[in-house]
Amino acid sequence: MTTLRLTLPDGTVREVPAGTLPREVVASIGPRLLRDAVAVDVGGAVQDLVTPLRAGGSFRVLTAADPRSLDVLRHSGAHILATAVRRLRPDARIGFGPPIEDGFYYDFGVAEPFTTEDLAAFEQEMRRVVAERYPFVRSEVTRDEALRLFADDPLKLERIADLGADEVISTYTDGPFTDLCRGPHVPDTSYLKHFKLLHTAGAYWRGDERRQMLQRIYATAWWKAEDLDAYLHRLEEAKRRDHRALGAQLDLFSTDPRVGPGLILWHPRGAVIRSEIENFERDLILRRGYELVYTPHIYNEKLFEISGHLENFRENMFSSMDVEGTAYRPKPMNCPGHIAIYQSRGRSYRDLPLRFAEFGTLYRYERSGVLHGLLRVRGFTQDDAHIFCTPEQVSEEIGRLLDLVDEVLGVFGYEYSIELSTRPAKAFGSPETWNAAERMLADVLVARGREYTIDAGGGAFYGPKLDFKLVDAIGRKWQGPTVQLDYVLPERFELTYTGADNVPHRPIMLHRVLLGSMERFIGGLIEHYAGAFPLWLAPEQVRVLPLTDEVASAARSVADRLREAGVRVHLDARSETLNYRVRDGALMKVPYLAVVGPREARDGTVAVTLRGAGEKQRPIPIPVDAFTRALRREIETRALTLRAGAPTTGVADAAAD
RNA sequence: GCCGACGUAGCUCAAUUGGCAGAGCAGCUGAUUUGUAAUCAGCAGGUUGCGAGUUCGAUUCUCGCCGUCGGCUCCA
Known part of the structure; x- marks a missing residue:
């Protein structure tokens, strides 16, 4: 029997017979480590704890802290999904179920496509499978055994037929479900705690549009609840930034x-x-x-x-x-x-x-x-x-x-x-x-x-x-x-x-x-x-808001001067309240709102509010000339952040000119 | 193109088992003159995506087409 040399991260070397399970090696290092171990990295390749070691090399235990362990978790998540689907829809034939970025999917061949209600039921059932804590049991089988095992799953039979003659054929079983699979998997189903089924979609078998269409279920899974929350939040954030919605809102x-x-x-x-x-x-x-x-x-x-x-x-x-x-x-x-x-x-x-x-x-x-x-x-x-x-x-x-x-x-x-x-x-x-x-x-x-x-x-x-x-x-x-x-x-x-x-x-x-x-x-x-363009790109760079009709002409001349200086400016002299017009300008993501009231008209200033300044930010009074120069500079430098109205740069810089 | 979902006023959405299609916002008119995220009132706005079919009657059920959305595939 061949002896394998395993080099641990601390430099110590273990010698074990080929065929030893990584689990045994990990256990020998420490029971605490075994509890935390998700998989191992042997010579740079990730494998699970129950796949016999066939080669030596560097040996590192992967816990949930290692990013590569997420793929293992998600891959197991796909199996747990298939386990649940098979329980509720025994007629479903199984395709592939790999981990993907941020989650996993599984493809099923079914007569009737899944509905949203099905999805909720599958997720429920998955939680049951997780609670039942089935170990992922690996078996290596002969080709004939594999063909027999998956006799009812034509997609799997096709996959088996494609396997090379010298390839090890393995299956993984979690409770009632057995899948043709190379692994790696987490030790048992209870590892999948924070997941969510997202949506279904049609997908061609093996990505080939001449082949049958399967029903794919997409899902996401994470080690920690806050990671799942953060991911779902990211999806919402992406939705908030959707250029199609913003394109309509901002009239682009x-x-x-x-x-x-x-x-x-x-x-x-x-x-x-x-x-x-x-x-x-x-x-x-x-x-x-x-x-x-x-x-x-x-x-x-x-x-x-x-x-x-x-x-x-x-x-x-x-x-x-x-x-x-x-x-x-x-x-x-x-x-x-x-x-x-x-x-x-x-x-x-x-x-x-x-x-x-x-x-x-x-x-x-x-x-x-x-x-x-x-x-x-x-x-x-x-x-x-x-x-x-x-x-x-x-x-x-x-x-x-x-x-x-x-x-x-x-x-x-x-x-x-x-x-x-x-x-x-x-x-x-x-x-x-x-x-x-x-x-x-x-x-x-x-x-x-x-x-x-x-x-x-x-x-x-x-x-x-x-x-x-x-x-x-x-x-x-x-x-x-x-x-x-x-x-x-x-x-x-x-x-x-x-x-x-x-x-x-x-x-x-x-x-x-x-x-x-x-x-x-x-x-x-x-x-x-997110639709808030830097000044040089903003469709409307400044919106001038006269407080009342009395100062409308003063506001108009401010707008004229800005326009003369090459600034894209609009005058909003509608007989709406200032609140209304400020809100409207904010919703249109106009970088600068310049209010002209009696004070400003008298002093030759504008009261400037920066986009996104928030409630605490008070409007800043700035002389019109200085504001214009600051805007020009900001446009010419294609600055990424708004500065022309900021007290320390806009006013001061302008005053220094 | 294929699988699935969706399509009602400019926008966001309602409309009990098939029984006269409604609201908010936007728009228009008038009043209001406002100090930093929605002032009030009135008016107008529709071939319910398009076309067939079933029915006494279709936004609602069926079929076809068009478009949109999520994917498959591909890429700027």
Whole structure:
């Protein structure tokens, strides 16, 4: 019998025979530890306490304090859910039940979909299973035994058929329920204390839409009651920030079935935000060596044949339209147009790098079921650019892009992480080229000390890419900038430039977006800011409120002066009470409310209330000139927080001017 | 596209077993002149998403279509 060496965190080494259960090892360390143990980490892999040890290495006990133990708990939660469902609906056939971020789900094959009432009943039953405290019992079985055991569960039989010949087939049993499962699991069902079933949804068996649709139940589970509460609170917070609701409340955008689903109508207030962002970015990239171009909304379909889009992207393209016998397509990407500009004349190495930028409006067909507010649409405007450069220039260009990304994202207050996506299954170009390109991207990141993770197989069909994932104000991740390296399109379009050696060379293309789609980015931004935009983006920056009709003309002249200074200002002289108008301004999330009463009219001041100042904050009297200057500065610096009315900055700074 | 839920005034929601479609807010008119989160009164507002069907009678039941929401899949 083989002996395994286990190295404990304190450096001591245990020698145990292969096949020993981790539970025995943990027990030998201490009974108290055994009580707290959820699973173990052996050589970096998480396994449960009842799976025989087959290899040695580092050995660490995982308690509820280790984040990895949550997945174990949730996985067991899925089994407990299945246990409950099987008790109440014995006809339900079982699919998969994995842990996911923040929870778990389980897929069932049932004749009748589950209802909300079913869900409540299942949760009740789960609590019973938990109270019954069934241990999770692991058995290793032969293939034949497994086939017999799950004879009534065709989904499981299919899974068994897919298992490799040398794989250990194991089952886990908790009380009345046995599932084909690799583990790991918590010791018994009583570990699942803080959970909640969330909702049901249809899900295709193994994610394949040609296969049967199963009924999926989503749930969340945590070690501590306060974690569960915090999670549920986070869901509410996300709901409060929902850009679709805020978009309607703040009158930013809408869709209209008469126009078409997934096609966004930007209202004046939303258009302000968008145009401010576009202006900001346009100014920035012009100073970074980009040149603006414009290309049509439809291209001759031939271009997409050459580019490979028809081959690789067809299912996302709108169908073609016939124009005097020639097929045209709404463009799903700008690249062919930018390439055509590149090819409009001969290019020399002296011209490179060329950086063509376009806020290009694209149309992509998305199936009706996936459309979602601003985040998933059929028509959107991309802040696109294509950089044409020599192979020697690529690293430098990537480096410049990293700087640009920093600069842009910082303005919006986003943190981000970087992902390097490598060659996908469906890819053009040789593996050697791909490897070199991937290595080059990694080298630039390393050289700049950037941390990144690898998304294997996540690249575009024409080249590897860097994805920047934004982290918003409540910790959610969003798709951010992407940079894609492309050796393929220059080849397919036969792009060339004349080198110093006076012979043609092939340039390399970089595709990059900073914000992605304006629609999606602003959708995310609405949620990031919860609708309370920083001053430079706020659709309405200041609302001037005359206290009475007597001071209406004084208020009007304040508003005029602000408007003259380039501030987006509204005058609210409705014959409503001040309370009413203050509330209205607050609900519209106007950054500054400037009240003009007899005192202010006499002194040439305004009484300023900052958005979100709360009840304790008293309005601050500020001279109109000083207020105007403070606003200007805040707008120009694109400050993330409101300062122009704050007593220590607004007034003092303004006085110092 | 598929599974499920939903669709009533601009918004948020009501409407007993199928029996004349209602409220608050927003809007309009008038009064009120207000000092930091809703002043009062009146008026107007609807082909109950669209189209069929069942019925003496449909917001309510059935079918089809459109749209929205939660997912599946995919991505900007």
